[in-house]
Amino acid sequence: MALMILKVTAEDLAKGKHNDKSDCPIGLAIQRVNKPSLRYRSDGTIDVYVNGYYTVVPKEIADKLKKWELEEPTEPFEVYINGL
Numbered sequence: 001m002a003l004m005i006l007k008v009t010a011e012d013l014a015k016g017k018h019n020d021k022s023d024c025p026i027g028l029a030i031q032r033v034n035k036p037s038l039r040y041r042s043d044g045t046i047d048v049y050v051n052g053y054y055t056v057v058p059k060e061i062a063d064k065l066k067k068w069e070l071e072e073p074t075e076p077f078e079v080y081i082n083g084l
Contacts, residue, residue: 006030006079013074025068026057026079 008029016025021038030048039047039054046057046065057065061079068074 008077008079010076013068013076016068018069018071024065025074026061026065029079 006026006029008025012025012028015023016028017023021027021040022031024038026048027038038057039049041047044062045059046062047054048057049055057079061077064074064077
């Protein structure tokens with residue numbers, strides 16, 4: 001399983017759909033390399049499912065995504081994800 005830097009761009013943030021597991025900013029970024037699935041857990045963490053594996057999205061990134069969901073200004077960012 002490879003470690004990859006996933007770049008969430010300003011375009012991903014602008015085009016991302018709120019409350020959509022596949023077309024949120026991280027989902028759009030992952031779609032450039034693979035079809036993802038996100039899972040929002042009751043403890044506030046977010047998992048991304050890629051190539052048969054769930055990987056927990058780091059809290060820092062989950063917080064950025066939650067900020068974006070609240071339609072607060074969010075800068076582009078990078079995510080390190082296993083399994084891409």
